[in-house]
Amino acid sequence: MTTQGHRLGPEFYTRTDTLQVGRDLLGCTLHSCIDGEHCAGLITEVEAYLGVNDRASHAFGARRTARTEIMFGPGGRAYVYLCYGIHHLFNVVTHQEGTPHAILIRGIRPVLGQETMWMRRGTKGTCRTDGPGTAAQALGIKTVHTGMVLQGPELWITNDEVNIPASHLLAGPRIGVDYAGEDAALPYRFRISPELIRSWRA
DNA sequence: TACACGATTTACT
DNA sequence: GTAAATCGTGTAT
Numbered sequence: 371m372t373t374q375g376h377r378l379g380p381e382f383y384t385r386t387d388t389l390q391v392g393r394d395l396l397g398c399t400l401h402s403c404i405d406g407e408h409c410a411g412l413i414t415e416v417e418a419y420l421g422v423n424d425r426a427s428h429a430f431g432a433r434r435t436a437r438t439e440i441m442f443g444p445g446g447r448a449y450v451y452l453c454y455g456i457h458h459l460f461n462v463v464t465h466q467e468g469t470p471h472a473i474l475i476r477g478i479r480p481v482l483g484q485e486t487m488w489m490r491r492g493t494k495g496t497c498r499t500d501g502p503g504t505a506a507q508a509l510g511i512k513t514v515h516t517g518m519v520l521q522g523p524e525l526w527i528t529n530d531e532v533n534i535p536a537s538h539l540l541a542g543p544r545i546g547v548d549y550a551g552e553d554a555a556l557p558y559r560f561r562i563s564p565e566l567i568r569s570w571r572a
Numbered sequence: 573t574a575c576a577c578g579a580t581t582t583a584c585t
Numbered sequence: 586g587t588a589a590a591t592c593g594t595g596t597a598t
Binding site: 417419426427428451452453454455456457459461474476498501502503504544545546547549550 | 577578579580581
């Protein structure tokens with residue numbers, strides 16, 4: 371399959387409504403060309419992290435460290451960090467210079483390079499890509515890719531104009547952020563309904 | 573330097 | 586349902 375869609379540019383990522391950017395990413399295609407293998411998957415689930423005022427964000431309270439520095443730059447670059455010492459989690463940095471917002475990619479539906487994904491995941495014939503750790507691993511994304519501009523040649527996102535009816539765009543609380551107190555209940559997790567995803571099978 | 577802990581996944585009871 | 590894996594990061598000594 372080729373990339374028929376339009377490659378998202380800085381004007382997409384630097385918008386200031388990060389929740390809307392997150393919703394807009396659903397149905398777009400995330401591409402990676404890593405270790406010479408071109409893989410891609412349709413984005414099915416994301417979470418938004420709204421920076422200094424969001425207790426669930428690594429940038430809460432304007433905490434600025436070597437790890438989070440990339441989020442303080444302009445939107446359109448990758449923020450990848452190691453979670454639980456095992457999983458590489460991929461985020462899209464959004465908003466403008468000085469505002470550390472980001473979107474965590476929590477799930478993809480493979481559309482290109484499936485066999486490479488199976489090999490990276492250590493499976494045959496199929497592999498999970500429905501969690502932030504498994505999706506990043508299938509695409510070959512690791513912490514070394516943090517800071518990379520999302521314009522290729524390693525990482526980029528295309529808008530393939532996949533239609534997602536509003537009734538199939540679900541919002542709810544984010545996963546695994548109980549430590550964030552009342553912010554844990556905010557409806558910043560967006561996903562395409564399992565029913566619609568299932569209908570794409572066959 | 574030391575230590576506690578996580579934006580998770582997987583295997584096992 | 587519960588627990589282990591595993592290490593970089595942030596914060597405190």
